[in-house]
Amino acid sequence: MRITSLQHYHEQYQxxxxxxxxxxxxxxxxFVWNKKWDKVLxxxxxxxxxxxxxxxxxxxxxxxxxxHLDARGDQVAxxxxxxxxxxxxxxxxxxxxxxEVCKVANVMKRKGxxxxxxxxxxxxxxxELAIAVLACARIGAVHSVVFAGFSASSxxxxxxxxDCKMVLTTDGAYRGAKEIPIKKVVDEALELCPSVEHVxxxxxxxxxxxxxxxxxxxxxxxxxxxxxxxxxEQMDSEDLLFILYTSGSTGKPKGVVHTCGGYMVYASxxxxxxxxYREGEVYWCTADIGWITGHSYIVYGPLxxxxxxxxxxxxxxFPDAGRFWQVVDKYHVNVFYTAPTAIRALEAAGVxxxxxxxxxxxxxxxxxxxxxxxxxxxxxxxNIGKGQCPxxxxxxxxxxxxxxxxxxxxITPTKPGFATLPLxxxxxxxxxxxGNEIEGNGVEGNLCIKFPWPGxxxxxxxxxxRCRTNYFATYKNLYFTGDGCKRDEDGYYRITGRVDDVIxxxxxxxxxxxxxxxxNMHPDIVESAVVGFPHDIKGQGIYxxxxxxxxxxxxxxxxxxxxxEVNKFIGPIAKPDKIQIVSGLxxxxxxxxMRRILRKVAEGELSNLGDTSTxxxxxxxxxxxxGRL
Ligand code: WT7
Numbered sequence: 001m002r003i004t005s006l007q008h009y010h011e012q013y014q015x016x017x018x019x020x021x022x023x024x025x026x027x028x029x030x031f032v033w034n035k036k037w038d039k040v041l042x043x044x045x046x047x048x049x050x051x052x053x054x055x056x057x058x059x060x061x062x063x064x065x066x067x068h069l070d071a072r073g074d075q076v077a078x079x080x081x082x083x084x085x086x087x088x089x090x091x092x093x094x095x096x097x098x099x100e101v102c103k104v105a106n107v108m109k110r111k112g113x114x115x116x117x118x119x120x121x122x123x124x125x126x127x128e129l130a131i132a133v134l135a136c137a138r139i140g141a142v143h144s145v146v147f148a149g150f151s152a153s154s155x156x157x158x159x160x161x162x163d164c165k166m167v168l169t170t171d172g173a174y175r176g177a178k179e180i181p182i183k184k185v186v187d188e189a190l191e192l193c194p195s196v197e198h199v200x201x202x203x204x205x206x207x208x209x210x211x212x213x214x215x216x217x218x219x220x221x222x223x224x225x226x227x228x229x230x231x232x233e234q235m236d237s238e239d240l241l242f243i244l245y246t247s248g249s250t251g252k253p254k255g256v257v258h259t260c261g262g263y264m265v266y267a268s269x270x271x272x273x274x275x276x277y278r279e280g281e282v283y284w285c286t287a288d289i290g291w292i293t294g295h296s297y298i299v300y301g302p303l304x305x306x307x308x309x310x311x312x313x314x315x316x317x318f319p320d321a322g323r324f325w326q327v328v329d330k331y332h333v334n335v336f337y338t339a340p341t342a343i344r345a346l347e348a349a350g351v352x353x354x355x356x357x358x359x360x361x362x363x364x365x366x367x368x369x370x371x372x373x374x375x376x377x378x379x380x381x382x383n384i385g386k387g388q389c390p391x392x393x394x395x396x397x398x399x400x401x402x403x404x405x406x407x408x409x410x411i412t413p414t415k416p417g418f419a420t421l422p423l424x425x426x427x428x429x430x431x432x433x434x435g436n437e438i439e440g441n442g443v444e445g446n447l448c449i450k451f452p453w454p455g456x457x458x459x460x461x462x463x464x465x466r467c468r469t470n471y472f473a474t475y476k477n478l479y480f481t482g483d484g485c486k487r488d489e490d491g492y493y494r495i496t497g498r499v500d501d502v503i504x505x506x507x508x509x510x511x512x513x514x515x516x517x518x519x520n521m522h523p524d525i526v527e528s529a530v531v532g533f534p535h536d537i538k539g540q541g542i543y544x545x546x547x548x549x550x551x552x553x554x555x556x557x558x559x560x561x562x563x564x565e566v567n568k569f570i571g572p573i574a575k576p577d578k579i580q581i582v583s584g585l586x587x588x589x590x591x592x593x594m595r596r597i598l599r600k601v602a603e604g605e606l607s608n609l610g611d612t613s614t615x616x617x618x619x620x621x622x623x624x625x626x627g628r629l
Contacts, residue, residue, distance in 0.1 A: 001027050006411050009424070016424035017451075023425060024052070024454055028265045031304075032067050034234055037261070043452045045479060047464075048472045051238050052262035052454045059232035060241060060264045061138045064303035065098040066232070073098075076308045079282070080127045081327050083174035085316035094306075097134075102230035104135035107222040111198045115140030115233050118243065120196075121163040122146045122155055122186055124173035125313040128202050128219065129289050132168045133299050137241060138523045140233035144243040144255070147290025148173055148180070150571040152188035154253075158245050162255055162461050163195045168219075172205035176318035178599060183209040190215075227582055237261025240498035244462045246293055246398040247511035249482070249501035250471055255461030256292075256398050263401050264304065266455025270402040270423060271301030273365055274392055276409040281334040282361070286324065286342065291508075293368055294400040296455075297337060301402070316342045321349030325357040325384075327618075336384075336407075337366035337394075340376050341506040344537045347379045354383055364409040365565055369507025370539045371495055377416040395419035396493045397481060398509075399471065401455025404428075405493050418492045427451040428493065430485060435475040437529050437606045446499055447485035448478035501595070503532035505538045510574050512595075515542060518569035519562050519576075520576075524548045528584050529593050530576070533602035541577035543602035545624065548581055555581055578602075578629040584620040586612070597621060 003009045016023040020041035028037070033600075037056035043049065068075075073095035080090040092100065113119060119141045121547060123129040136143035167190070173180040183201055187210055190196055201209065202219040206286050211217075235241075241263055243255040265454070279281060283302055289294035302309045310331050316324050316338075326347065328336060346353065365385050367377070372393055381391055391414055394406040405419040405489050406412075412420050422428050430438040430445030438445040456479070460467040474480040483494040498504060501512045512530040519528040526547040529542075535541035559579045566574050586594045601624055602607050609625075612618050 001030070001269070002276075003408055003411060003424070009411060009421075012424045013365050013422070017427060020425060020451065024265065027269050028053055028056075030358070031058065031063050031264065031268075037237060041452065045472050045477045047578055048468060048538050050452045050456060050458060052452075053237040053265070056237040056261050057234050058237065058261060058264070059138065059235055060300065060304075061101060061335070062232045063264060064134060064300065065094060065101060067096045068306050069098060072306055075306070078127055078130065078309055079331055080309045080311045081313065081331070083318065085319065085323070085326070090127060093310055097131070098227035100131045101134040101138055102228050103223045104131055105138040105230040106226040107200065108135060108141060108166065109139055109230070111166060113139065113141050115235075116142065116240070117166070118142045118144055118162045118164040118576050120144050120146060120167045120180065121153075122148055122167060122169045123202065124148045124170060124175065124180075124182065124204065124245065125311060126170065126202065126204060128310065129313060130299050133289065133295070138232055139321055140235055140239065142240045144245070145290050145295070146245065147288055148182055149290075149573055149624045151568055152568045154571055155185060156192040158255070159189060159193045159196060159253060161245075161252070161451070164193070164242050165195060166198045166200070166201050168202070170202040170204040171209045172207045173588060174205065174313065176315040179205060179207070181207065187212075199600065206355060214276055232489050234259070234612055235260045238458070242295065244295065244398055246292075247502060247509050249511055250513050253511070253514070254466055254470070256457050257459045257461050258401050258455070259458050262454030262456070264300065266402040266453060267296045267301040268304035270455075271297060271307075272305050273395060273408055273423065274403050274406050275335045275337070276411070277302075277305055277307055277367065279306075279333060281308070281363070282310065282329070282331050283307050283335040283337075284312070284331070284333045285337040285366075286312060286316070287337075287339070287368070289487075291378055292401070296402050316346060317349070320353060321346050322353035322356060325354050325359060328362065329357040329361055332361040334361055335364045335366070337368065339507040340367055340370040340372040341370065341538055343367070343376045343380050346400055347376060348537065351383055359384060359386065362389050364613075365389045366393060366394060368394045368396075370504045371497055372417060374416040390414055393417070393419045395493070400453070401457070404449070404453075405495075415490075415492055418488070418494045420492050422493070425453050425492040428485075429478065430487060431475055431478065435477070435478070436535075441487055441491050442489050444484070444486045444496070445482045446475070447481045447495065448479065449474055480506040503542060505532075505535075505540055505542060505573065506538045507574050510542070514570060515544065515566060516567045517575050518574070519544060519546060521569060522562055522565045524550050524558065525562070527585060529598055530594065531595060531599045531602050532606075533578070535577065539604055542574065543578045543580070543629075544576040545582050545585060545598060547583065547585065551581070551583065580624070580625055580627055580629050582620070582627065584617060584623070586620050586624070587616050589616050590613050601625055604628075
């Protein structure tokens with residue numbers, strides 16, 4: 001159901017609020033179902049228990065692939081642009097993609113993978129990653145994609161948490177000027193993962209790797225002699241489609257669970273309406289499939305809508321800061337979707353990198369992952385969109401499955417820094433810290449959602465209670481996002497950032513508790529506290545305060561070792577930008593670290609540290625302020 005004008009949006013929004021079941025069943029009717037649902041929705045946010053399209057039967061890959069074969073079998077589904085622009089690009093038509101997916105699905109079946117088994121994908125941005133995702137969905141295996149920048153320890157934790165039976169990976173990866181030993185990381189992780197029976201290795205870099213007999217086989221050997229047709233497993237709407245791990249304010253990353261029916265409907269509806277994708281256009285989302293943006297807006301959303309996408313292996317600054325614009329020019333990209341951190345980095349590199357390329361194909365620009373500052377918004381609009389392209393600032397989360405608050409391209413009037421209005425079906429509400437609704441406009445509060453939507457999280461894998469306490473227990477009968485938010489005089493929403501102990505570094509969500517436990521693995525560290533601080537390019541940087549047993553030793557060496565611990569336990573994305581060695585942390589008499597003060601110091605807001613009277617030892621604060629980095 002495509003929205004065609006602002007008035008139409010308002011009508012659809014009203015309809016979706018007044019009659020949500022009728023609204024969503026109309027959207028869902030556009031798909032191929034093997035059996036229609038009996039009931040659209042059952043829900044309560046108490047337990048929580050949310051079910052959409054109850055007893056409906058489907059397979060999402062029939063909607064992504066089979067359904068398109070007659071009309072667009074020869075249309076390109078993916079153009080693949082390799083890391084190195086001298087390397088050979090590839091493309092896959094819908095028909096080719098369909099057969100490749102079937103082949104890998106058959107390989108997995110032959111290895112004994114059946115419906116409900118978990119399969120981990122730890123791969124760089126090669127077409128085979130999208131193929132592997134779809135192959136899992138084809139046979140009803142639950143995919144758990146782990147971003148290929150995570151460490152062996154992180155990978156092992158994720159594989160163990162969901163007892164994956166199989167891992168699909170590559171020998172190595174190219175990332176900018178670097179070559180990354182992917183299989184080596186897998187080998188290290190698997191020493192701790194007895195559940196894994198099979199590993200299939202795609203040859204990407206050709207580097208020498210260890211192949212464990214009886215466990216590891218080569219992708220090209222496996223697909224050589226399999227059939228290129230594979231019947232789609234019939235799935236229930238509420239069968240698991242995938243698990244994707246994400247960081248929260250406490251403990252280990254949690255496995256966000258999405259299910260087949262609702263996720264399909266929501267990913268497709270939001271893709272179509274936010275970007276207003278038109279038949280024949282070329283769409284490019286620069287995210288990695290390892291994050292939810294890649295799941296919903298590289299794999300599922302675009303394929304469900306029969307779109308042609310660019311899949312990019314590389315990074316924005318390799319071989320130079322003109323790479324994005326060169327690729328836009330090369331493929332005549334019409335819709336371009338990236339993160340504020342990339343925009344800021346390319347802005348800093350200067351417009352000379354933009355100038356050589358023809359960007360006139362661009363029609364829509366998107367932003368995702370973190371708040372976009374007004375300056376970056378303007379630069380993006382002026383220099384990339386040449387003042388001609390709407391910017392869709394899309395707010396959503398791993399847990400929401402798809403875009404929640406965003407302009408609709410060329411329909412919703414935009415405003416720099418604002419995600420603007422909720423999509424149909426989405427009922428945002430701002431509450432104060434006690435959970436009271438903050439009504440009216442020109443207000444600010446904690447962002448919650450008060451009614452279910454089809455793409456929402458169903459549970460956290462293996463621990464439903466964690467899902468309840470994390471999202472549904474803070475405020476009664478509301479889904480709590482963890483974000484702070486303003487609603488301005490026009491009713492437009494502006495997300496201000498996390499209000500919990502999560503930091504957003506370059507659009508990646510990092511739990512401070514996780515970084516602390518990695519730092520605390522260092523034998524000389526007694527205690528640590530991690531907070532975010534404003535960073536020009538990354539949005540937020542990571543500031544760590546640490547207490548070491550060896551106060552007077554070589555501080556630079558200690559910092560290096562701490563960074564190595566973080567690399568080992570999480571990965572380079574969680575690297576602390578600043579490490580301040582302190583003799584104590586500001587604590588209340590009950591022993592709680594006063595993070596508010598640490599945050600203020602890290603932010604440089606020294607004049608107003610707030611109430612320090614409840615501190616056990618106020619002198620600690622003076623020392624921290626003096627030693628501020
Ligand atoms: C958190 C979710 C959703 C895909 C990528 C990140 C922040 C996301 C925006 C935006 C302001 C945003 C929020 C959110 N965020 N998009 N347009 N404006 N903030 O997914 O890793 O699950 O992180 O990213 O803080 O809660 P994620």
